[in-house]
Amino acid sequence: MRVLVTGANGNIGRAVCARLAAEQASIAALVLAEPAPPPASAWVIGDAGDPDTVRRALGDGVDAVVHLAAIPAPTLGTPIDVFAGNTRATFNVLEECARAGVRRAVIASSYSILGLPFAPRVLHPAYYPIDESTPLQIEDPYSLSKQVDEATAAMMQRRYGLDIVALRFPFTAGADRIAATAAATREDPSRMAADSWSYLHVDDAAAAVWLALTRPVTGVHPLLLAAPTTLADRSTMDLIAEYHPSTVLNRPIPGRDTPIDTGAIERLLGFRAGWTL
Numbered sequence: 001m002r003v004l005v006t007g008a009n010g011n012i013g014r015a016v017c018a019r020l021a022a023e024q025a026s027i028a029a030l031v032l033a034e035p036a037p038p039p040a041s042a043w044v045i046g047d048a049g050d051p052d053t054v055r056r057a058l059g060d061g062v063d064a065v066v067h068l069a070a071i072p073a074p075t076l077g078t079p080i081d082v083f084a085g086n087t088r089a090t091f092n093v094l095e096e097c098a099r100a101g102v103r104r105a106v107i108a109s110s111y112s113i114l115g116l117p118f119a120p121r122v123l124h125p126a127y128y129p130i131d132e133s134t135p136l137q138i139e140d141p142y143s144l145s146k147q148v149d150e151a152t153a154a155m156m157q158r159r160y161g162l163d164i165v166a167l168r169f170p171f172t173a174g175a176d177r178i179a180a181t182a183a184a185t186r187e188d189p190s191r192m193a194a195d196s197w198s199y200l201h202v203d204d205a206a207a208a209v210w211l212a213l214t215r216p217v218t219g220v221h222p223l224l225l226a227a228p229t230t231l232a233d234r235s236t237m238d239l240i241a242e243y244h245p246s247t248v249l250n251r252p253i254p255g256r257d258t259p260i261d262t263g264a265i266e267r268l269l270g271f272r273a274g275w276t277l
Helices: 011-021 050-056 079-099 141-161 176-187 189-195 201-216 238-241 261-267
Strands: 003-007 026-031 040-047 064-067 104-110 161-167 222-223
Touching: 003 011, 003 040, 003 079, 011 201, 026 050, 026 238, 050 104, 064 079, 079 104, 079 141, 079 238, 104 141, 104 201, 104 261, 141 222, 161 201, 161 261, 176 189, 189 238, 201 261, 222 261
Parallel strands: 003 026, 003 064, 026 040, 064 104, 104 161, 161 222
Antiparallel strands: none
């Protein structure tokens, strides 16, 4: 398998490239700046929103694409830079890949599509456990870009038959950063209340990407994923009662279990996160 990875130098991108290399896949990397990730057999420096750059990155052809290139927060650029840059890159990458004959794509969506983490005011989910049908409450350009990215994926699937998995990553990091965030969260659980105290190790993110590339999936599928436990050291039910008291509880959530329903990704891809606090 030859895979184009955009954003290959990013937090998740590096882990994905390492996993692809371990699976003996050939990697074509598109990066915004040097250095390129070591496992890549070919790489291009440039903007994922530029058609010529993506065509060069495709080279003689790839079997699948993992699109991770994005401005990852609304605070890292102007609103128009974040929204327009992210949505242009997703449209361009999927369009160029589909025109080149690619029929499988994985794109980075986000738990932030719910609208909670970057909202200018405190918001609460409509219900727990959160699932793929949870109503969106978007009030920021980054979350809006992810909503448009998923709509773009649906259009590309209808137009070209490009099968796409959109992974709604929560806070995703390596072990040290997760541990530091957990320590801060246990001191003050409100810090991660908008994230539903969820997290994912980058190696699990890469494992989910590999399954999304290789499992026999057709259509377009936005999927939530998270580690099985929360960052907090209190029961999830207690946290919800204190920080999201108006949220409907559709079923009890035992112990420190995540309040994110990961059933859809388990059924479709057979994915369960293996790393937990």
